Amino acid sequence: MLKKKYDVIVIGAGPAGLAAAIEAKKTGAQDVLVIERAQELGGILQQCIHNGFGLQTFKKDLTGPTYAQRFIDELAGLHVDTLLDAMALNVTSERHVYVTSQSSGFVELDTRALVLAMGCRERTRAQIALPGTRPAGVYTAGTAQRFVNIEGFMPGKCFVILGSGDIGMIMARRLTFEGAKVERVLEIMPFLTGLTRNYVQCLLDYDIPLQLHHTVKRIIGNDRVEAIESVQIDEHRQPMPGTEETIPCDTLLLSVGLIPENELSRKAGVALDPVTGGPFVDEEMQTSVPGIFAAGNVVHVYDLVDWVTQAGLLCGRNAAQYAITARKHDGRRVRMKAGENVRYVIPHILDKESLAESAQLLQMRVTLPIEAPVWVEVMNGEERVTRKAELYVRPGEMVNIDLPQSAYDAVQRASELSVRVVRR
Amino acid sequence: MADKKYDVIIIGAGVVGSMVARFLSRYKLDILLIEKDSDIGMGASSANTAIIHAGYDPKPGTLKAEMNVVGNQMFDQLAGELNFTFERRGDYVVAIGQEEFGKLESLRQQGLENGVPGMVILNGADVRRREPNINPEVSGALWATTGGICDPFGVVIAAAENAVVNGVTLMTDTAFQDFIMDGKRIVGIKTNRGDFMSRWVVNSAGMYSDMVMHKAGLRPEFKITPRKGEYYVFDKAEITINNVLFPVPSATSKGILVTTTVHGNTIIGPNALEIDDKEDRSITREGLDEIWQGAVNLVPSLSLRYSIAEFAGLRPGGNAPCANPDVKYNKDFIIEIPKEVEGLVNLGGIESPGLSSSPAIAVRVVELLKGAGENLEEKPDWNPIRKARPRFRDMLPIEQKLLIENDLSYGRVICRCENVTEGEIVAEIHAPIPARTYDAIKRRTWLGTGRCQGGFDTPRVVEILARELGVSPLEITKKGKGSEFLVRPTKDKEVE
Amino acid sequence: MTQEQKKLICITCPRGCALVVTVEGETVIKTEGNSCKRGVDYATGELKDPRRMVTTTVRVKGGVHPLAPVYTESPIPKPRIFDLLAEVRKIELTAPVKFGDVVIENVLGTGINVLASRNIPAKSETS
The missing domain is CATH 3.30.9.10 (D-Amino Acid Oxidase, subunit A, domain 2)
Known part of the structure; x- marks a missing residue:
C-alpha cells in the first residue's frame, strides 16, 4: 500500500535508481519508494543480456540481467516500496509527485527528498535528420534489442547499423547469433565511438565490416526498408559525391547516441546543462532545486554501468541525509569547468568543505581522442591543483580523476577549477 | 455486391472526400466512401502546415479565393460540432x-x-x-x-467518423480502377475489391483526381x-x-x-x-x-x-484554368458537374488552401447535386455532433484522476513523451473508424510524435494492437500490408 | 618452419592494444604492440584456443516473458559458438526460471554449463 509521504522517492528503477533506493534505505531513510515505468525492476539492463557488467563493482564479468538481479534481490530484503508499470507525470519543485498506473490509478505523493533516475533515451533518425523515405524497418538499436531479447521477435532479416556505439555493435553480434545478416556498420566519425573490445568480439569475430567516415545518405523503400544508400564523409563532415553505395537490407538500426531523459527534471524547475543534457549537479548529486537529486544517465551518459551504480549509491546516501536532516550548503562552492579537450566535468559544482571529508571524484568525457600519453590536469587559473597520467583518451571512454584531500587549501582559494587533457 | 446500388460513391477519403461524405450524410442517401490506402487521410490531408488560411492569398475571382474565405468562416461551427482541435x-x-x-x-x-x-x-x-x-x-x-491552426488529420477523422455514424459506408484498401458506363451515364465503378453501382460518383481522389477524370474521358489536358x-x-x-x-x-x-x-x-x-x-x-x-x-x-x-x-x-x-475567363489563373480548383458525362461530381486540383476550403467545397457539392435535380431530403435523425474521445495529456490532473477511476486502462501511459495512455489506444482500435496500424494510432492520438519518436512505445503498441485485433504481433504493420514491424520469432526453429 | 605474423587486438582491457604476434606453427615467438604483460597472455590464448563467453536467450513457457536470457558459465571455444546457439534454440523451459538454473549441462561436451541470467517468474493467472 502506498503512503502519502515518503522520505525518499526514486523515479526510475534502472541501475542508478536501484542503487539510490538501496543506499537511501541503508543510510536511514524510513520510507523509500521506487517508481518504475516498466513492469519489472532493472531498467534497460534487462534487455542487455550480454556480459561485460560488474567488473568494477563485483570484480566479475556479469550479464546485464544478472547485474540487475543482484540489486533487485538486495532491494527486496530492505522493505522498499515499488510502484511498477507506472509513469511519473509531473514533479513540482516542492517535491510533489503525480503518478499514474493501471494498478494504483492516479496518485499524488510527497517526499522529503527526490531522486531523479530516469536514465536516457536514444537519438532517433529525426535527430540526425536522416533523409529518405519513412518506411517500417528503421529502429533505434535499443528498441530492436527489446524486440529480440524481451518480446521474442526479430525486427528484420538483413541489417545495416548506423553508429559504432556499444549498443550498435552488441546488436550486430546478437542479430548474427539469431540468424540475421548484418551487412555493415557505418560510423560517421573517423574513430570508433564504442569500446574497442566490442569492435573485436562483436564485429571482427563475425566478419561484420565497419566503415569509418561513412554515413547513411538516404533510406529507400516506401512500406518497408528496401535498401540504404551509404556515402563517405570528408574531413569537414561533408558527403563526398561519387562514393555513394546502395546496400540492400530490410532494416536500419541506429546507434547514434543517447540523450539524458529530463522532462520531469524540467517540470520540477531543475536547471539543465546544455552540454550534457542533464541537470547541473554538485558533489552530492543534488540539482539546482534543493532536495532534488539526480543519478546515472539522467545526469550524463556513462560508459560503464559500474559508474552508474556508484553515482546511484552516492546520490541515495545524500538524498537520505537530506531527508533526515534537511541540511543545506553554506554556499562556499567552486565551479568546475571544462578546459582544453574536455566536453564537460561532473560534478558541475563542488562544496569547498567536501574535501575535508574525502577526496572527490571528477568524471569527464574528452572531445577528441588522443592515442598517446596525456595529462589530466585540474587547474585553478594557471595554478595546477592536481594531475593524473593516462595512456590515451577517447570520447567513448570516460575519464576519472580524484581531487585529493590535499587539494583542500588550493580549492579554498579558487572560485572556479578547470580540467584539461593535454599531451604529455 | 453488384446488385446493391448506392446513391453516391465518393472516391477518396481525404479531407475533401470525408467532408463531402459528412455533409451528404445529412440526407436520405445511400453513400459509399472508398479509400485506396489502409486508413483515411493519409495523403495531402495529414501532412501539411495545419493552417486554416484567412484567404488573402489566393487570386481574387478564383474558386480558391471563394472557397477559402467561405470555408474559413465555417470552421468555428464545424470544430464545435465535430470536436476537432481548432484555434x-x-x-x-x-x-x-x-x-x-x-x-x-x-x-x-x-x-x-x-x-x-x-x-x-x-x-x-x-x-x-x-x-x-x-x-x-x-x-x-x-x-x-x-x-487559424488545427489538427488536420483530426479534421479528416472527425468528418469521416461523423459521416460513418450517420450511415455512410467506409471501405479502406479499396482503389478505384475504372467507371462503369451506360452510354454517357456513369452507373458504377470498378475497384480492386469488386464493382459498385451508384447513381452518382464524386471524384475527390486528390493526387489521383486527374487519373479518375481521365477515365471518364474528361479534361485530358488536366494534370496533377x-x-x-x-x-x-x-x-x-x-x-x-x-x-x-x-x-x-x-x-x-x-x-x-x-x-x-x-x-x-x-x-x-x-x-x-x-x-x-x-x-x-x-x-x-x-x-x-x-x-x-x-x-x-x-x-x-x-x-x-x-x-x-x-x-x-x-x-x-493542378493546372485547371479559372472558370471565370476574365481571371488569368491556371491552377484553380475544379468543382463541377461536367456536361460530358452524367452522374459525376468532379473535384480536382484541391491543393492548398484545400483544408481551409474543404467544408465550403462540401457545401458546394450539395448545391451542385440539388442543382442537378437531386431531391435531397433531410434525415430526421441526422446527428451533426461527433463526440471527442478523452485525450489524457490535455486534461487537468483532477480530470485525469476521474478518467482513471472510471477506467484503469487510462492509468497506463504507453507513450512517455506525449503521455498517451492504453485506454486511448484501445478506444481508437475499436472506434467507428478503427485504427488498425501503428501510424493510424499515431495520427489519432499523437503517440510516438515526441522526442523519442516511438522508440519507447512501439513494442507496447504492437503488443496492444495484436491483443485487441486478436492476431500475432508478426501481423502488425506500421502503415498497412508490406510494412510489418517484425519478421519472425527470435527463436524460430527454421533458422539454419 | 616458417615464421608468420598475425595481427590481433587485445580485448583484456578497454584500451585495445594492436598486437603483432610472430608465430612459428603453433608456437608464439614474439608479441609486440602490447602495453602490459596481459597482452602476451591474450595473444597466446587467442591463437591456441580462442574462447568467448556466449550470451543468448532460450524460450520459456508460461513466463512473464517468452524468453529467458542465458550465458555460458565460462568462455567456450570460438568455433563451437554456432553449434551452441543451435542447441539453445532447441530448448524450451517452463516458468518459473531461477537465476543460476542450469539450462544445459555440459553443453556440447565442453564441460561448460549454460545458466539462466535472471529470474523469470510464472505469469500469474490473473494478469
Missing part, C-alpha cells in the same frame, strides 16, 4: 526589411477583394512585442485575425503535379513560437513558415518542389537545408539541435 489565433505575414513592408498593403487589398475580414497592418515594434523571437529586422506584418513540401518539427520543451508566421509570399508559393501547432510543437516549412512520383514523401538533405534557410530568416534563434522530426507532404497541384 483561431490569427496569422502574420512578416516583412523583413523596408522593401517587403511595401508588399503588405497589396496583400491586404487582395484580402479585402476576396472578402477577408479583420486584417491589420502592424509596424515592426508591434510584431516584436507579439513575437520576441522574430528577426530584429522585421519592418511590419499583415495580421489576419481570422487565420505533386509538389513536395518538407518540414522540421521541434521539441516543444525547447522551442516555443506562439504564432503563425508567414514570410511575404513569392509569385509561386506562400513561402516557408515558422508556425506553432495545436500540439504545441513549432514546425518550419514547407519548400515546394515539383516532382513526378505521386507517392514520393522522402525527405532530402537539400530540401531540409532550404526550409532551414527560410525559417531562420524569420526566427534567427531556432536551433536544429531541438529538431525531433522531419516529414514531407505532397500537395496535388
Whole structure:
C-alpha cells in the first residue's frame, strides 16, 4: 500500500535508481519508494543480456540481467516500496509527485527528498535528420534489442547499423547469433565511438565490416526498408559525391547516441546543462532545486554501468541525509569547468568543505581522442591543483580523476577549477 | 455486391472526400466512401502546415479565393460540432526589411477583394512585442485575425467518423480502377475489391483526381503535379513560437513558415518542389537545408539541435484554368458537374488552401447535386455532433484522476513523451473508424510524435494492437500490408 | 618452419592494444604492440584456443516473458559458438526460471554449463 509521504522517492528503477533506493534505505531513510515505468525492476539492463557488467563493482564479468538481479534481490530484503508499470507525470519543485498506473490509478505523493533516475533515451533518425523515405524497418538499436531479447521477435532479416556505439555493435553480434545478416556498420566519425573490445568480439569475430567516415545518405523503400544508400564523409563532415553505395537490407538500426531523459527534471524547475543534457549537479548529486537529486544517465551518459551504480549509491546516501536532516550548503562552492579537450566535468559544482571529508571524484568525457600519453590536469587559473597520467583518451571512454584531500587549501582559494587533457 | 446500388460513391477519403461524405450524410442517401490506402487521410490531408488560411492569398475571382474565405468562416461551427482541435489565433505575414513592408498593403487589398475580414497592418515594434523571437529586422506584418491552426488529420477523422455514424459506408484498401458506363451515364465503378453501382460518383481522389477524370474521358489536358513540401518539427520543451508566421509570399508559393501547432510543437516549412512520383514523401538533405534557410530568416534563434522530426507532404497541384475567363489563373480548383458525362461530381486540383476550403467545397457539392435535380431530403435523425474521445495529456490532473477511476486502462501511459495512455489506444482500435496500424494510432492520438519518436512505445503498441485485433504481433504493420514491424520469432526453429 | 605474423587486438582491457604476434606453427615467438604483460597472455590464448563467453536467450513457457536470457558459465571455444546457439534454440523451459538454473549441462561436451541470467517468474493467472 502506498503512503502519502515518503522520505525518499526514486523515479526510475534502472541501475542508478536501484542503487539510490538501496543506499537511501541503508543510510536511514524510513520510507523509500521506487517508481518504475516498466513492469519489472532493472531498467534497460534487462534487455542487455550480454556480459561485460560488474567488473568494477563485483570484480566479475556479469550479464546485464544478472547485474540487475543482484540489486533487485538486495532491494527486496530492505522493505522498499515499488510502484511498477507506472509513469511519473509531473514533479513540482516542492517535491510533489503525480503518478499514474493501471494498478494504483492516479496518485499524488510527497517526499522529503527526490531522486531523479530516469536514465536516457536514444537519438532517433529525426535527430540526425536522416533523409529518405519513412518506411517500417528503421529502429533505434535499443528498441530492436527489446524486440529480440524481451518480446521474442526479430525486427528484420538483413541489417545495416548506423553508429559504432556499444549498443550498435552488441546488436550486430546478437542479430548474427539469431540468424540475421548484418551487412555493415557505418560510423560517421573517423574513430570508433564504442569500446574497442566490442569492435573485436562483436564485429571482427563475425566478419561484420565497419566503415569509418561513412554515413547513411538516404533510406529507400516506401512500406518497408528496401535498401540504404551509404556515402563517405570528408574531413569537414561533408558527403563526398561519387562514393555513394546502395546496400540492400530490410532494416536500419541506429546507434547514434543517447540523450539524458529530463522532462520531469524540467517540470520540477531543475536547471539543465546544455552540454550534457542533464541537470547541473554538485558533489552530492543534488540539482539546482534543493532536495532534488539526480543519478546515472539522467545526469550524463556513462560508459560503464559500474559508474552508474556508484553515482546511484552516492546520490541515495545524500538524498537520505537530506531527508533526515534537511541540511543545506553554506554556499562556499567552486565551479568546475571544462578546459582544453574536455566536453564537460561532473560534478558541475563542488562544496569547498567536501574535501575535508574525502577526496572527490571528477568524471569527464574528452572531445577528441588522443592515442598517446596525456595529462589530466585540474587547474585553478594557471595554478595546477592536481594531475593524473593516462595512456590515451577517447570520447567513448570516460575519464576519472580524484581531487585529493590535499587539494583542500588550493580549492579554498579558487572560485572556479578547470580540467584539461593535454599531451604529455 | 453488384446488385446493391448506392446513391453516391465518393472516391477518396481525404479531407475533401470525408467532408463531402459528412455533409451528404445529412440526407436520405445511400453513400459509399472508398479509400485506396489502409486508413483515411493519409495523403495531402495529414501532412501539411495545419493552417486554416484567412484567404488573402489566393487570386481574387478564383474558386480558391471563394472557397477559402467561405470555408474559413465555417470552421468555428464545424470544430464545435465535430470536436476537432481548432484555434483561431490569427496569422502574420512578416516583412523583413523596408522593401517587403511595401508588399503588405497589396496583400491586404487582395484580402479585402476576396472578402477577408479583420486584417491589420502592424509596424515592426508591434510584431516584436507579439513575437520576441522574430528577426530584429522585421519592418511590419499583415495580421489576419481570422487565420487559424488545427489538427488536420483530426479534421479528416472527425468528418469521416461523423459521416460513418450517420450511415455512410467506409471501405479502406479499396482503389478505384475504372467507371462503369451506360452510354454517357456513369452507373458504377470498378475497384480492386469488386464493382459498385451508384447513381452518382464524386471524384475527390486528390493526387489521383486527374487519373479518375481521365477515365471518364474528361479534361485530358488536366494534370496533377505533386509538389513536395518538407518540414522540421521541434521539441516543444525547447522551442516555443506562439504564432503563425508567414514570410511575404513569392509569385509561386506562400513561402516557408515558422508556425506553432495545436500540439504545441513549432514546425518550419514547407519548400515546394515539383516532382513526378505521386507517392514520393522522402525527405532530402537539400530540401531540409532550404526550409532551414527560410525559417531562420524569420526566427534567427531556432536551433536544429531541438529538431525531433522531419516529414514531407505532397500537395496535388493542378493546372485547371479559372472558370471565370476574365481571371488569368491556371491552377484553380475544379468543382463541377461536367456536361460530358452524367452522374459525376468532379473535384480536382484541391491543393492548398484545400483544408481551409474543404467544408465550403462540401457545401458546394450539395448545391451542385440539388442543382442537378437531386431531391435531397433531410434525415430526421441526422446527428451533426461527433463526440471527442478523452485525450489524457490535455486534461487537468483532477480530470485525469476521474478518467482513471472510471477506467484503469487510462492509468497506463504507453507513450512517455506525449503521455498517451492504453485506454486511448484501445478506444481508437475499436472506434467507428478503427485504427488498425501503428501510424493510424499515431495520427489519432499523437503517440510516438515526441522526442523519442516511438522508440519507447512501439513494442507496447504492437503488443496492444495484436491483443485487441486478436492476431500475432508478426501481423502488425506500421502503415498497412508490406510494412510489418517484425519478421519472425527470435527463436524460430527454421533458422539454419 | 616458417615464421608468420598475425595481427590481433587485445580485448583484456578497454584500451585495445594492436598486437603483432610472430608465430612459428603453433608456437608464439614474439608479441609486440602490447602495453602490459596481459597482452602476451591474450595473444597466446587467442591463437591456441580462442574462447568467448556466449550470451543468448532460450524460450520459456508460461513466463512473464517468452524468453529467458542465458550465458555460458565460462568462455567456450570460438568455433563451437554456432553449434551452441543451435542447441539453445532447441530448448524450451517452463516458468518459473531461477537465476543460476542450469539450462544445459555440459553443453556440447565442453564441460561448460549454460545458466539462466535472471529470474523469470510464472505469469500469474490473473494478469
